[in-house]
Amino acid sequence: MIGIRLRSGPSTMWGPQLILIYNDAYRPIPGPRHPFALGKSAREVYSESWHVVGPLLEQALSTGKTVFYEKLLVPLPTQDGVRDAYLNYSFNPIFEDGAIAGLFGSLHDVTGEVVALRKLAESEARASRILQSIGDAVIVTDERACITDMNHVAESLTGWSLIDARGELLSTVFHIVDEKLRKPVESPADKVRRLGTIVGLANHTILIRKDGVETAIDDSGAPIRDDDGKLSGIVLVFRDITERRLAEEVALQERARAFEALQQAPVFFALLQGPDHVFTMVNPPYLRLVNNRDVLNKPVRIALPEAAGQGYIDILDKVLQGEPFVGWC
Template identity: 25%
Template sequence: MTAQIIFSLARIYNGVSQRGQQISLFIYLYLPLSDCELMKEHIANHAEAEGRAGKEILKDLFAKSGEMGARIQAFDWSATPLGSIETWSKSLQVALQILLLSRFPMQILWGREYIQFYNDAYIPIAGKKHPTGLGQRGEDCWKEVWDFAGPLLDQVVETGTATWSEDQLLVLERNGYPEECYFTFSYTPIWEASGKIGGIFIAIHETTQKVVSERLERNLRIEAQTAKESAERANQLKDQFLAVLSHELRSPLNPILGWAKLMLSRELDETTTRRALEAIERNARLQAQMIDDLLDISRILRNKLILDMAPVHLIPVIEETLETVDSAAVAKAIQIQTQLDSSPFQVLADFNRLKQVIWNLLSNAVKFTPQGGQVILQLNYVDAEAVLRIIDSGKGIAADFLPHVFDHFRQADSTTTRVFGGLGLGLAIAKQIVDMHGGTIQAESAGEDQGSTFTVRLPLTAHTQPIEKAHSFTLDKALNNIHVLLVEDDADNREMMSLTLELYGARVTTAASALAAIDSLSQDCPDILISDIGMSEMNGYMLLQHIRNTPQMNQTPAIALTAYVSEADQQQALAAGFQAHLPKPMEPTELIATILKLVKGNYAI
């Protein structure tokens, strides 16, 4: 039973015989104590008035018992198995007194047919069954619950034992619409003087608030537990990722620093020196790629990734990507087969971001394919879509990890024993980029060691442009007769970039600060300015503003060469008056091409 209700077993005595022999009528009821006291008082008064006719007692009771008293009195009981009121047994009369005097919802189901009585407090529970439910057979009135209630009532009659059912659901019309309501019902046999059971008393207590509160509390516990588990899982993934990040960022530093120290401390032969430089370049690029991935995933999580969309032919994108992964494939004797449909269809895309997607998929295929394996790259056009598939004969993907293959910061193996490096960000970035292009990306695998297939689908665009062929020429002295003012506060960067520009034929003036650059401008005007952004005292934006206010320099082209590489940084640089924004670490060919474009109008390489 619930804590809100105190149920009491009431033994009610119903009169004394003329011989002075007590006749006990036992009605076992689970009732609130307050009702029990009220009923005992009424029954005591009834015993004192034993001489009065039963009809008069009931008449007084009906007159004082609200709507249901009046309805019971007015009802034609002669048409029911109970017969007219005058014929009712004292057990039923006393039970009706208890029913009508109670301030709590109660029912009586009387006789073999379970003929129904109820009090005013029960009317809201009866709902649309009121008032027609009065005098009805229980089964006719409560068809929707009789499969449950019928056997329970029969059990009470057969055993003579009171019972109850807790938190039973009833759908009631409240506030103009159906509501789920819950009730606890106690079922108590009403004994006749003959020793037989005449009917069943049903006391009802609504437990909706308790059930709803318990359900809400349970749901809150579940939500809290789910949130806790999610947070713990997120922390675990974060810790795993940070451990992998530390490992992956440190790993390239070892060969970079190791080879650099050997070259500084030892005289190495030409072959070894070349191998050392190639290792330094390879690992520096690897570290730069990881930093780019981190920046990209940061942009994605903040919805700051911006695409530069234009009609694009896919074959040039694929060919450029193949060039970047070719050396890794050759090192593992992996053959990359291409099956490309050369139809002149185009997609609306960001060329460089699309190249990033294909590079991620191809480099993964090469990474996870064993020595001497095979990678197939297919391009087809189906139903107004470009369909790109990359199929490898490599490690495959376990079935339990396949649904998470595009998740951020997730790797199939993040343990210290893992064979393959990387941060596990490439596929998450690829999926986001493809989604932003209105396309889809899908991973398939038959399981571990069964290879994998990644399929990218991109919508074709109706607006096409002819494929432009790049003009090739040597870069050896491409910057001849071009005067460059290079502003960089880091000495190593300044020296390296100055030498690079000079090797390509430029005349270079260097400045270690913006103020030094202003002094230099008073002596000579360059053809182009290349400036860092983050400098002390005066940054690159302030320097450019000063230059633009100088009449002889207000048309001089300017390039921002900076480690601030977000889309917002790029937009800020262009808005400040720079004609181009290039990220560090720089690609010499990209820098040279940009200089040529701005100074000579020639951008092709």
């Protein structure tokens, strides 16, 4: 759709032929057909538009009723050919000796407004589609932390529909507590407004859904700023980490069992991590081997300085790079 920049202008359509009589303000409407249009029948001047406006004007001329339409799509002549325009269209009957002698009214071009609103609607629709396609839960608020939008994942995790949640404070819909203390956790929106930056939740945060179901989550909140840099809203992204938490607990339990088994093992055992070969786990036989020295959480070079001169660390470096080593003399 190509918009036309027209000024509003009054005109008169006189007699049964609807002869056009207008002033300078109306001249952009007939466009290149001015001055030919002056004194000619509107049916002739606006032949391309007559299937749209003709029935309306003919009805007003025959019944004496006012014609008024908003954002009427009308093809109009321009220097580049016929183009579509959206007009606020208003015509009133003119009476002479009690009979309808013609029509008087004005046209106001609102094409720019219609196109802008359409682009805004398309932009909002696209943003909504993107929001719904995100796998994490997303909630958007205004600068007061009142909810303006949320996706289906957020609806599922909070138990609130967007219709019910819109306009509510985030703290009402996004009800979070500390898993252990069972005390409310500061709303990410409040934290964003206080710090003015991206924030994350503390560990062990629980989201309490509308029906009371609890879900372990992590999240991040970020400010939305306008062109002047002022806070205009907040976006909150969060996810269900219940499965991850369960997997972590299982891993911890397995590590604890492995640690217990190694503590009982009759062989020397030490677990080293990182390029500095830091002792993270040792069993009693190994401690006795090193004369019960305090080696935990210390690099080999510091815990066992005598080993450095025996090539021990060189061997550990090679093992760390994936080269196996068996035996020690």
